[in-house]
Amino acid sequence: MTMIFQDPMTSLNPVKRIGEQIAESLRIHMNRSRSEAMAEAGDLLEQVGIPEPAKRLRQYPHELSGGLRQRVVIAIALACGPRLLIADEPTTALDVTVQKHILDLLDDLRKERGMSMILITHDLGVVKGRTDEIMVMYGGRTMEKAPTSTLFERDGLHPYTEALNATIPKIDTPSHTRLVPIPGKPPEVIGKITGCPFVPRCRYSTSECLTDMPPLVEQEKRHLCACHNPVSTPEGIKAREANQNAGHTPAGLDMKEFETSATQADTGEL
Known part of the structure; x- marks a missing residue:
């Protein structure tokens, strides 16, 4: 079970590179070596739709847009292959167009990975076509x-x-x-x-x-x-x-x- 929080800027460590933050959970929980964890981190960035994943691994959170930061948080949440993903207001700080892209991404990943998702939101319009x-x-x-x-x-x-x-x-x-x-x-x-x-x-x-x-x-x-x-x-x-x-x-x-x-x-x- 993993969780996506509301604000990616406060969820991510501002002094650690993106690659290190994704790889950390893979090394600790999945016993991956440093090189294996970084390779998987790059794959995860590609899966969540981030362009130039190799470049992003070396960047810091402040160098990314709000939408990309949220995709990084999603990649971290998916790193260990959870069966349940809890998304707490995952699109609060994003504009409407980016909101749709993030929600579509979460829906696609849920189907591909066969996992369950709890979507926490105050907006009934968001959940109308995305929940059972x-x-x-x-x-x-x-x-x-x-x-x-x-x-x-x-x-x-x-x-x-x-x-x-x-x-x-x-x-x-x-x-x-x-x-x-x-x-x-x-x-x-x-x-x-x-x-x-x-x-x-x-x-x-x-x-x-x-x-x-x-x-x-x-x-x-x-x-x-x-x-x-x-x-x-x-x-x-x-x-x-x-x-x-x-x-x-x-x-x-x-x-x-x-x-x-x-x-x-x-x-x-x-």
Whole structure:
């Protein structure tokens, strides 16, 4: 098992050449000689699509672009032939075009090597066409888990998943349309969280959500959700209507915040 971290500049040692950093794990974990490790390091650079691999082996991280540095990190992660690769926001610091190249590369390498991959990201658009299953987490807890196709067909059963889907820009929306934000702010996870961690930002919340953390249960086949009032269910519809009539949720969230966001998204007002 290996891991790719968010920022390649902080993942790589700035005072070591690229070749040395890749070869190190091969020498330590695979018992390769120095010459064998350097030869394999060059092969790995070629596999991840870095041009002139022999030249890159002698360079330092600051001499490479952000996209090339990320490819070096991927090469290091693949060096010992892992069965599981964990990619934590692997494209955060890259522009959109380079992001696609890196994600395509990871997908191709996964298929070629027959390994599994866990892709950690806040962008549902990134995982839509690249994963078999999605687990949505919030405040350190699992909110929803389903096959990728199922989750996107339903826009999610959990209010947080629904809110995340609403923040994704749509190609058919008018120019200058505002994105739909999620009201409030993420929870403080240092202390113990009572009840559902999403309750301060949820339009479907009830008093039960303030005190009881809902268990992760199967709502539909292979579709698990941790919510007392899942979206589009009778309980969810009832809870949302009650909050709209009251003007606020049991947690004190003004329902007008959702109305304002929806209006701006529909009209494109600035």
